[in-house]
Amino acid sequence: MSSSNDIILSIAVPTPLRQLFDYLPPKGIDPVLLQPGMRVQVQFGPRRMLGIIEAIKDQSDCPPDKLRHASGILENSPVLPENIMSLCRWAASYYHYSLGETLSLALPQALRQGKPASAGTITLWKSACELNDVLKKQLKSAKRQLQALELIHTAPQGINEVELKEAGISKTILTNLAKKQLASCYELEVHNEPFYSASYSASDSASDSVSPLLRQAPLTLNPEQQFALEGILETPSFHPVLLEGVTGSGKTEVYLQAIAATLKAGRQALVLVPEIGLTPQTIERFRKRFRVPVVCIHSGLSDGERLQSWLAASRTSAGILIATRSGVFTPMPKLGLIIIDEEHDGSYKQQDTLRYNARDLAIYRAKMADCPVVLGSATPSLESLQNARTGRYSHLQMKSRAGGAKAPTIELLDIRQQLLTDGFAQPILDRMQRTLQQGHQVMVFLNRRGYAPSLICHDCGTIFDCPHCDAHMTLHRQPPHMHCHHCDYQTAIPRACPACHSKKLQPAGQGTERSEQVLSQLFPDYPVLRVDRDSTRRKDALPALLDQINEGKPCILLGTQMLAKGHHFPGVTLVAIINADGGLFSSDFRGLEKTGQLVMQVAGRSGRGQMPGHVIIQTHNPQHPALQMLSMNDFTRFANSLFSERQHLRLPPCGYLAVFRTESAYTQDGLALLKQLRERVLQHFGEMSALTPLGPLPAIMEKRQGRFRQQLLLQSSERPILHRVLNDLVGYLDGLKLPRHLRWTLDVDPQEMT
Ligand SMILES: Nc1ncnc2c1ncn2[C@@H]1O[C@H](COP(=O)(O)OP(=O)(O)OP(=O)(O)O)[C@@H](O)[C@H]1O
Ligand SMILES: [Zn+2]
Numbered sequence: 001m002s003s004s005n006d007i008i009l010s011i012a013v014p015t016p017l018r019q020l021f022d023y024l025p026p027k028g029i030d031p032v033l034l035q036p037g038m039r040v041q042v043q044f045g046p047r048r049m050l051g052i053i054e055a056i057k058d059q060s061d062c063p064p065d066k067l068r069h070a071s072g073i074l075e076n077s078p079v080l081p082e083n084i085m086s087l088c089r090w091a092a093s094y095y096h097y098s099l100g101e102t103l104s105l106a107l108p109q110a111l112r113q114g115k116p117a118s119a120g121t122i123t124l125w126k127s128a129c130e131l132n133d134v135l136k137k138q139l140k141s142a143k144r145q146l147q148a149l150e151l152i153h154t155a156p157q158g159i160n161e162v163e164l165k166e167a168g169i170s171k172t173i174l175t176n177l178a179k180k181q182l183a184s185c186y187e188l189e190v191h192n193e194p195f196y197s198a199s200y201s202a203s204d205s206a207s208d209s210v211s212p213l214l215r216q217a218p219l220t221l222n223p224e225q226q227f228a229l230e231g232i233l234e235t236p237s238f239h240p241v242l243l244e245g246v247t248g249s250g251k252t253e254v255y256l257q258a259i260a261a262t263l264k265a266g267r268q269a270l271v272l273v274p275e276i277g278l279t280p281q282t283i284e285r286f287r288k289r290f291r292v293p294v295v296c297i298h299s300g301l302s303d304g305e306r307l308q309s310w311l312a313a314s315r316t317s318a319g320i321l322i323a324t325r326s327g328v329f330t331p332m333p334k335l336g337l338i339i340i341d342e343e344h345d346g347s348y349k350q351q352d353t354l355r356y357n358a359r360d361l362a363i364y365r366a367k368m369a370d371c372p373v374v375l376g377s378a379t380p381s382l383e384s385l386q387n388a389r390t391g392r393y394s395h396l397q398m399k400s401r402a403g404g405a406k407a408p409t410i411e412l413l414d415i416r417q418q419l420l421t422d423g424f425a426q427p428i429l430d431r432m433q434r435t436l437q438q439g440h441q442v443m444v445f446l447n448r449r450g451y452a453p454s455l456i457c458h459d460c461g462t463i464f465d466c467p468h469c470d471a472h473m474t475l476h477r478q479p480p481h482m483h484c485h486h487c488d489y490q491t492a493i494p495r496a497c498p499a500c501h502s503k504k505l506q507p508a509g510q511g512t513e514r515s516e517q518v519l520s521q522l523f524p525d526y527p528v529l530r531v532d533r534d535s536t537r538r539k540d541a542l543p544a545l546l547d548q549i550n551e552g553k554p555c556i557l558l559g560t561q562m563l564a565k566g567h568h569f570p571g572v573t574l575v576a577i578i579n580a581d582g583g584l585f586s587s588d589f590r591g592l593e594k595t596g597q598l599v600m601q602v603a604g605r606s607g608r609g610q611m612p613g614h615v616i617i618q619t620h621n622p623q624h625p626a627l628q629m630l631s632m633n634d635f636t637r638f639a640n641s642l643f644s645e646r647q648h649l650r651l652p653p654c655g656y657l658a659v660f661r662t663e664s665a666y667t668q669d670g671l672a673l674l675k676q677l678r679e680r681v682l683q684h685f686g687e688m689s690a691l692t693p694l695g696p697l698p699a700i701m702e703k704r705q706g707r708f709r710q711q712l713l714l715q716s717s718e719r720p721i722l723h724r725v726l727n728d729l730v731g732y733l734d735g736l737k738l739p740r741h742l743r744w745t746l747d748v749d750p751q752e753m754t
Contacts, residue, residue, distance in 0.1 A: 006024070007025055008060045016101065018096075020055075026072045035077070040053055042068075052103045105329070108297075125183050144173050196316075229257050238371060245378060326358070329361075338373040340359050405609065408612070408614060413616050415619065432523070450534070451507060454474070454507075458504035458506050464505075481493060528558055564602045588754065652749065659750045697711060714726070
């Protein structure tokens, strides 16, 4: 043991090992300067690594001659404040994961790589011309350039290049404006002044100044919205609110007004959105409303840009942070409100490394910050509904659409024995024709990208499978290739069947590429706009598609779930859902819940403007009770029916679940390991009726990326018992020496059972 007047740094190093490591302070550094939350460089075995000081203590269990000095510190003050450290400790313990890796994940990539925690400079774009009618006419054919100029004109001091990028304006457009001498840019040192001390009215022209905080006047709330807003603002201290508002009920307006009140009190707001929910329109809606800086953290930004947003939030110069999942770890010293939009969305759960649910961490975060947290959705998760039922969350409902729009009517179209034209039933095509002729827009929802989900031999029936997964390969035509959507394996389209050498290979089933082709032929007078992961791969493709939709001219929007969520297209009056049936019989226990949520979200895109909306669901199962309830727009009844099933099976939210997964080059190894775990559970915890091991069983997709996958489920009616067992098992696994080809992971509160 080291002597008692030593200073020992307990350091979290990003390794899978679930422990902290002791070091002496770096040589030549006054130990008084050291604080938890600082990044330090350490020699870790043969490697130099970046760790975080977790604690400073005066004793170590490590023998003095084994203690090494840390190599150096990276900053003078902690990058992670105590509350984020504490959030990470909680996450690491709840998900049974290494604290070193958890803390590392909490940092933006740039800081993880050792870059300095300083904001540096930003590029601002300023107008260099007068935006008069003559110029507007000249730029008529260069729509994006005009849009960019209009935006630049709103800020006489210049507008941040990142904001322009987020509005869908690329660097090329800006460079073109500069070449024409219509705009110019300059670099500005970032000072990160607190948002509440900056003077906003001075920087903008007086004409658009509504208040020092607001650029645009709020809408007058309807009574349901007003009631919801009052519920959120009831007290500024911690209270979770489930805001269940039907699609188009104006939840976003409620968020905006709750945020305004928060900013007014000098506090910051964190808005979490699903991965594909952060469209240019969403960001624009916030920036148009507020004068305070709004920053974003999402995958479309570079590491440097994300660092700037992170620092702006950490130093309170940003009033609002809009972020996807990982944003929940961003320090916000004046945090006064958290909004989780579309709280039911699966993308809040991370599916690898630290398998956390940002929604659950956000609740913990709000508790620490002692502020309200709003979970908003038209189709809440059963977990949140359960919390509302038991009174842990207050439950606010908005049952009608804002601004006078009516709920859409939902029709189930029985396609049994009906003739389909390339997957489309005639009544749908007729209704589409009529809708387009009336000048409205149609949305066709098909949750499969590519040309066809598989390629089949017409002579022997062989289906072209992925050599690495238990899955068919998807046929793509643009460009032509076969693609496995599970492991990304790609190969050329085969010319002949590998089994019987026949050349009669046929696409089987319907993907969005194929539907695009079919619909373009059937409706030659109307544009077909395909929105899926493939068609929006190019950076400015999605903004361009959204622009075209927002022009409001009759067209067919065809897409996957990218189209389903959050969009507000007032011109859409007809929504056709082509393949809902697959989700009705999923082997995942959450399959039906997710299908119901998706159907209601897609349906909710219809009739959001002045004209009423209609939804047609093509199905072979018109009598299915779930579809019946959804067609009556009755999500509550649908959710209640799922509840009774979960209660019966003691599945979440009526029980707690964790799953150990193994992946191995050989089937037997994973199974053998999981059997050991099962034995251990029965031996050590056999007397606890509150815990049931299920399995081991092969995963739904047993082979993936060339590895065999097995799982052991642990189900319990009591959370503390489950975690006691998990602790024991993880400790046991850590003590085993496993072959390199065998890996295990633990998923607490799993969302997907694939
Ligand atoms: N009080 C109001 N008065 C008039 N119009 C309103 C009001 N509140 C919202 N709206 C309008 O209603 C439309 C739908 O609102 P919003 O997008 O906020 O709904 P939402 O509940 O967030 O929808 P979803 O969950 O379907 O994405 C928007 O065009 C919005 O401007
Ligand atoms: Zn594959």
